Amino acid sequence: MGKCDVPNDTTPLVNETALDRNGSREDKAEMMSLWKDSGTRRKLLLPFIFSGQLIVFLVVSSPFPFMTKLILDRGGTALESSIILQITLLTSSISSIVFGKYQIYISSKVLLLTGLICYTVCQIAFGFLDYVRDLTTFVVVAIIIRSLQGIGLGGYTVAALTILCQEFTDYVGIVFGVSESLIAVGYICGPLLGGLLYSVAENLLLPFVVLGGLVLPLVPMGYILLQDAKKRTEDSYKFSDVIREPESAFLIGAVVVTAGGFGLLEVIGSVYMLSTGLTVVEVGSGLLITGGTYCISSVAYGYIVGKGSRIRRVLFFLSLIAFIAGQFIFSPNQSMTGIFVGMALGGIFSGGILICAFSELIHITVGGDDELKSNFAMHSALSGVWILALGVGEFVLPLVGSQLYGKTEYRYLTSGLMAAGTLLAMVFAFVMFLLQRMKNLS
Known part of the structure; x- marks a missing residue:
């Protein structure tokens, strides 16, 4: 047997004729x-x-x-x-x-x-x-x-x-x-x-x-x-190229917030559930519900986001708002059923944010440039930025949350941290917007 005895289909799997002006697949491509x-x-x-x-x-x-x-x-x-x-x-x-x-x-x-x-x-x-x-x-x-x-x-x-x-x-x-x-x-x-x-x-x-x-x-x-x-000998695609658009900068910031919010559910959420009287097994069940709903919703969102940029953006913002606001379901006297519902919603909404954000990032980065649709350097840089954003969020927000836990209610702590992170993402996007305008004026 040789090194590889399967067909040498190296051409990227792209149906260029199935892209409309917004970069979304038309019905014909969706049926394929x-x-x-x-x-x-x-x-x-x-x-x-x-x-x-x-x-x-x-x-x-x-x-x-x-x-x-x-x-x-x-x-x-x-x-x-x-x-x-x-x-x-x-x-x-x-x-x-x-x-x-x-x-x-x-x-x-x-x-x-x-x-x-x-x-x-x-x-x-x-x-x-x-x-x-x-x-x-x-x-x-x-x-x-x-x-x-x-x-x-x-x-x-x-x-x-x-x-x-x-x-x-x-x-x-x-x-x-x-x-x-x-x-x-x-x-x-x-x-x-x-x-x-x-x-x-x-x-x-x-x-x-x-x-x-x-x-x-x-x-x-x-x-x-x-x-x-x-x-590969092509030119590198820089970190700044991925976030140079204000929309991309905000999306990356939202990914950090979402990963951090998911980490808060796992780390601080476990302590909160124990404080309400849940057993270790019940706490494990709550975390299992979060992971399970994220798992199922990710597949569902993966099919939905291909229907166009408008529905993708609407789902992203609705999921982000719902993820932050949904933390208020975790009141001090919350029942086990209510907690499990909140954990399930956390998995669903975080899945919506991340799947929609990644698809939108590719859409913004590529735009209408057919060459970039299969650009190795662009995909490489985007992958690195994406994984960095996830890691920073999962590491920083739970660390900050663990230091502040006990000084305020769990729901105010988690929603406040995520809201503050989202605000910082908006500021970051505004700074990128100003830099872009200054560059255009010059």
Whole structure:
């Protein structure tokens, strides 16, 4: 068998005649099946990317149930456990903007496979820390390994998102929605599977080595299915190019707010639910509802956003307003049913914001330029900015919220932080507008 014995269909999947003046697909294109339009390689590429999103994010969330217990048993603190768990997200976010800029020189295939290998090696290596008994050594080495794993995750996520944009340009809304839903499934199943494996052996080897082994098959699969192994020589697409339009700047700001709001539901929301008298199992059920509704709604929004820019923008703003205002359902005396409804609405509205925002960002960035519809550098830069925005939001807002929690009611805290973030996004967009006007006048 050769390197790849499937058809060499390298042309991006774009139906240029099916684009109207606003860049949305006409009814004729909407009736065409994504699966029918795809060649053999792309039909295999879709499940590869989707299964990769599921497995990778399942693995990254798997230590959540037992890491704190493990550190406390060794004489450590909850803060040390939190750093070990969250450092992966931080290094992933920081590295993503670098990979987004320089991916054109190494190709998405090389970046994705290298990221997967680094991610897997770090996952398996962490399991052998079970033999390290000294707390200081354990914490230092654990932070180093998880930091490197975050860099691998950053490379993988940037490359995977770029490949989706490149290969399925005319169906970005659909494939991105499904991809996001599988990421949510991974986050939901990861803690359950990780906790189960840890409870079986009560050591790090089993959960980390076994789950790391799930990622390994993705490497040869990617080597066979992915193309574009040669270096790219086209000019880079800068960070400023992605956010130069005021609309793009606001959308990126809204993504930061949404990711932060989702993180608040997971981190501060858990404490709030416990304070209302819910058990640990009921709190877990509430978080499961949020992830589940986000998963389902992401697929639904993925199909809806392709119907035109008007409905996409309306859904985005309605979801953003509803996500912020919906926090007021969490009153101090709220019933369990009301809390679960609020958690479900949080998943639904956050899905609407993110899916619509990503599709709109591509629409604004590409405009009516046919060459940009398959521009590798543009997709690479956009992927890096997108993942950075998600990571910053998920890291910063929960951190601020944890410091302010207890000084005001949960609903005022969460809605206030998200409203303040949205206001900052509007200011950011206005600054970009002024800069654009000054540039035009000069």
